[in-house]
Amino acid sequence: MSKNTLNILVVSASSLSLARKIRDEYPGKTVIYCREADNDIEPVTSFKELTGNLFDKSETIVFIGAMGICVRSIAPYIKSKYTDPAVICLDSTGTIRSYRWGERTDT
Numbered sequence: 001m002s003k004n005t006l007n008i009l010v011v012s013a014s015s016l017s018l019a020r021k022i023r024d025e026y027p028g029k030t031v032i033y034c035r036e037a038d039n040d041i042e043p044v045t046s047f048k049e050l051t052g053n054l055f056d057k058s059e060t061i062v063f064i065g066a067m068g069i070c071v072r073s074i075a076p077y078i079k080s081k082y083t084d085p086a087v088i089c090l091d092s093t094g095t096i097r098s099y100r101w102g103e104r105t106d107t
Contacts, residue, residue: 003059009047009073010034011065015092016041019064047073058085065089067097 006026008019013036020040023030033050037043044050047069054061055077063070070089078084089097 003057004028005058006030006060006062007054007058008032008062008064009044009050010041011047011063011069012092015064018090018092018094019062022062048076052077055085060086060088063087063089064092 006023006028008022008030010016010019010032011034013034016032016034016036016038019032019034023032031042032040033042033044035044047063051061051073055074061074063073067089070087074087091097
């Protein structure tokens with residue numbers, strides 16, 4: 001896998017249309033992962049395990065789903081803001097979600 005691959009992790013199949021839209025607009029290679037696999041979707045059983053496999057091999061990871069799942073999935077693998085991949089968490093509408101010390105902010 002190339003570091004230039006955009007990896008999209010989708011928590012719920014209801015967000016697959018958003019993941020496909022991102023894939024279709026992204027100019028490079030994109031791989032979508034979801035528990036509910038389809039012809040163009042890679043199956044996943046554990047987001048934490050998958051994140052561990054992808055973390056050092058990715059430049060960017062996009063989570064579409066709950067911020068808590070995203071944070072718990074990446075936490076064991078975080079090393080440095082200088083070397084870790086960019087991690088973007090979106091809700092099912094495509095809104096970027098971020099948290100600051102327990103306080104949710106919509107950006």
